[in-house]
Amino acid sequence: MVKVGVVGATGYAGEEVIKILMNHSGVKISSLQAVIDKEEPFSSIFPYFKGKVDIMCRKPDPDAMAKDVDLVFLGLPHKVSMDVVPAFIKAQKTVIDLSADYRLTPELYLKWYGVSHKDVSNLPKAVYGLPELYKDEVKAAKLIANPGCYPTSVILGIAPAVKGKYVRTDTLIADSKSGASGAGRKADLALSFCEVNENLKAYKANEHQHKPEINLILSKVAGSDIDVVFTPHLIPMNRGILSTIYMKLSKPIDTKGIVGIYKDFYKDKPFVRVSDEGKLPQIRDIVGTNYCDIGLKATGDTLIVVSCIDNLKKGAAGQAVQNMNIICGFPETEGLI
């Protein structure tokens, strides 16, 4: 049994990691930590876990956790993870970091997160944990930069098209819609029920901090500079991201053709399902699962792609466990629905 720990156990992503791991055949949840007022059994904080995960949830202490675990998930806010990672790396533990702290270059990090990166020495070790693109690198990784939720949906929706040069790279638009859990568990008036419910808004239009992450990875896939116009929206639902992507076809191809190309691209990837011609996925198809469902429609010279994930599964905790499975030699789908 692999002994795992979770730092940030009380956040939405941390809680979801624990929900997955408690039904995983190959791991033992050995240590939980979070910023809490008092230390108590995890199931006292979240009665959901009563009888399932009753171990103590402790205040953050990476060194203490490092003694008890082989692998650690960090469900911490951006800018906090990089304070914690070095201790685990030094103790030679495998780290799967769900924050954005190890996804960008130091320059991009400073620009988009507004602070200098504090752990530049470990940054080059980080592998971008999107197994559909980087499975071999993930296998050998000691530090995983687990992808952001929006980037996962957008990158998987665009990658086959730009890889095969089926679309022009100067007109890529991603209009993403996310449930509220994507913003994390926190007291914030803008996230309160009455502000989100019966409301809908675009925010940070083309200036969201996930934009450079999308561009960085897609540029590598395309082999040329990619700049996606990216607008996220907040939807009154708990979980799920649906990205509607608009691209200009660079050569004549119909829906059937492009569906075939995508199916081929993802043919050995257990967590990407490409819809048949004439069908588009919706959130209910993937909510609670680790799937990314992708539907396509070529209309005139426009390619419309609809890419759906559960932001807490494939967009965070599920993908993190998928990465762990690959690293630890478990079946890639173990514990994941």
Add this chain to the structure above:
Amino acid sequence: MVKVGVVGATGYAGEEVIKILMNHSGVKISSLQAVIDKEEPFSSIFPYFKGKVDIMCRKPDPDAMAKDVDLVFLGLPHKVSMDVVPAFIKAQKTVIDLSADYRLTPELYLKWYGVSHKDVSNLPKAVYGLPELYKDEVKAAKLIANPGCYPTSVILGIAPAVKGKYVRTDTLIADSKSGASGAGRKADLALSFCEVNENLKAYKANEHQHKPEINLILSKVAGSDIDVVFTPHLIPMNRGILSTIYMKLSKPIDTKGIVGIYKDFYKDKPFVRVSDEGKLPQIRDIVGTNYCDIGLKATGDTLIVVSCIDNLKKGAAGQAVQNMNIICGFPETEGLI
């Protein structure tokens, strides 16, 4: 034109008062105040009001407001109103206080709100602003203690039954369900979208601070001590309270009979509608309006009453304006739907 001010203009109740007043033929919104970071036009804080309510929203300063208004609505948290009321009373302004600060005796206030009342001298002047019971007193009032949302729905649902001694007073149960706006506009993890949505809970079972208010008023109505078992619940919707009330009949009476009694009790009250036999009201019947809709069913020796209000209208801002209308000599329904 009556010049009115609102302190606490950015809370849900304050905002709702302003929405009503901006379509009221007899008043001018002369002054708005709230705890805000910087003073700016009200419509900059809430773009909803652009072109409608563009006056500045100022930081709290009762003395300054008193110079500009004839009447003031206080949409402040409990324990804050009593700091502000004296200034307006001293300046001889009419005050309609939407908080709980002037609803109880000093003893009950200390017991249920945990602090001593700071304005005991003005407390006896306060009139409990439930016009269906106290219209004459409201007419002459200078200080209105505007009823709580739960108490409004429960008191109106029980009053005719206990007044006429149709039910035993030792078995009164009020099971109330409220939308999330009842908790006020604030950053609070327990009120965040993902915690409230797809969830449902009972809270403060029989120990909610609205219980003594219910008991105090109903005891006066009944002429004997009333103790209602009161359990509130938080429902994933923005607004509305539905109270399901269970009473034991003290004499044989059927649904038709009790419907007749309630209709008679409320026959001249423009904002209470009693459903015909065989019908029960629901939230959609009253949401956005100042109505309290009441349905009844006698079954065996049990009387079931369903009482519905919009917690921000009849449960707060609407009732406050209704009180203002009575005080100022406007038609009781002016500005209210």
Add this chain to the structure above:
Amino acid sequence: MVKVGVVGATGYAGEEVIKILMNHSGVKISSLQAVIDKEEPFSSIFPYFKGKVDIMCRKPDPDAMAKDVDLVFLGLPHKVSMDVVPAFIKAQKTVIDLSADYRLTPELYLKWYGVSHKDVSNLPKAVYGLPELYKDEVKAAKLIANPGCYPTSVILGIAPAVKGKYVRTDTLIADSKSGASGAGRKADLALSFCEVNENLKAYKANEHQHKPEINLILSKVAGSDIDVVFTPHLIPMNRGILSTIYMKLSKPIDTKGIVGIYKDFYKDKPFVRVSDEGKLPQIRDIVGTNYCDIGLKATGDTLIVVSCIDNLKKGAAGQAVQNMNIICGFPETEGLI
């Protein structure tokens, strides 16, 4: 007092017309009709209206209604309105039709609605009731083709840009998100609570029947052929449409510049509000009102426009009353918030 009737009074749009008219100073609701099982007071069908709109709701009979009214609103499904309009036109009544039946040419109607138009003779008399573009024509109209909800949000969001040739017309993308009431009040599994709630989907991607309506009007505005890529989405909320529109700028212009252009375009239009630079509107800003709020952002060579309406107000009933106000000589904003 203008005597008005509503056919289709029990649909969402018909009900909303009645909610507006019951607070309108210049009209009398004289006749209500709908496809119902038995004729009863309107307030028996919808207890919301008890004490407000208690007149009988009758089964459809245009000739009978024509005797009682000066002007009629038709809140009927597509393909049904054109059966009813001729009777009212013949009786020389003003007709405001909320369906799509009089918005397109016969050719487009056949193509997109799948049936031949049955009232081709009256079709040329119809005025497209978007007062921001066609106020003069509306003034003189006897038959209004009230715009669709999606087209209202998209056309108002794009018109100033294409009118002034600030954008290329070959890359117009409208990604629209709508609440569920847009689909009408009907028993339909796909619209049931558990299918819509906690779900999100794109549908009829670039083949929705509102697409030709958008293109027809915008082509007139632009003076050249416009083909908008239009993808609607169903959002788990009751009301509201937010359209996120992506266009390629044809000349260098910054956000401030384009905001100025839009403000100028709509400067005398009481129901369009253009957000200041740096702000984007959201549904809560306009829900329950007749406003269309528009925000803009120029980023690189892309112009992002966010256009918000309440689909039942500016997208249907509110706009219908706005048209009535113009036709009848009332202030354009009478009865509308």
Add this chain to the structure above:
Amino acid sequence: MVKVGVVGATGYAGEEVIKILMNHSGVKISSLQAVIDKEEPFSSIFPYFKGKVDIMCRKPDPDAMAKDVDLVFLGLPHKVSMDVVPAFIKAQKTVIDLSADYRLTPELYLKWYGVSHKDVSNLPKAVYGLPELYKDEVKAAKLIANPGCYPTSVILGIAPAVKGKYVRTDTLIADSKSGASGAGRKADLALSFCEVNENLKAYKANEHQHKPEINLILSKVAGSDIDVVFTPHLIPMNRGILSTIYMKLSKPIDTKGIVGIYKDFYKDKPFVRVSDEGKLPQIRDIVGTNYCDIGLKATGDTLIVVSCIDNLKKGAAGQAVQNMNIICGFPETEGLI
């Protein structure tokens, strides 16, 4: 491997059975049937199951299914199950019926469901599948009448109190709140999103068809006639039932005491969790799981019980699988979270 079939595979309960079984180690899903327009792979109807449950979904044909399965789940509407059960019983298959058809006596069935029972000969064989009360009977059963969702929450909430005679049996009130999936998957205007969302209603107050089921079982538990006043409410959420139960204590006992009694009563029951003194459960604690969480509060002479279940799990499919586990000799918790 036990070969199982599901009739009514496309209903909410049937779908949920399949979701559980696809992760169950001891069964093979061998046959699926439902009332559908055309036979196609189950994963074509529900893309959620793509790659997981791809077998054909057939039109109803009990005899055909009986050849392929050892055990069958019936997720059929009331009054339909009793047409189908005889064929499976005759073929000596184990039947777990999720409808109400085998829960009552013929007399009660006629009274509450309005038709005579069509399979009176098999009725006595049916075991009421509430394992917390009837585990031994379940073990030996060939026909399980799987309990209703409301009855499960109410019976488990009341049983220990009436069994031990801690409460008076003449004043039992159950105020139940249910998510919308309890009404089943069907096209029904009253269940459409806009009618349920932002709404709340009581319905069938003390005349819901689950009332006799509650009374029948609790009378057996108490050893005397029980008549619970039962009022269900429809809540705008997908799943979950929270029942708030009010009872009058027949002897003085405090919260700690009654919590101890309930904990003792359920001490060997893996799916009932009794909250510690001072805590009340909420829907989020149990949603997606097979748990019934029960919280208690003694206040004056009143005992308040809050009982929470997921209506599709412990209230339907989860309990059905729990029954299957007991019958087939699997661990009682296999496949269930």
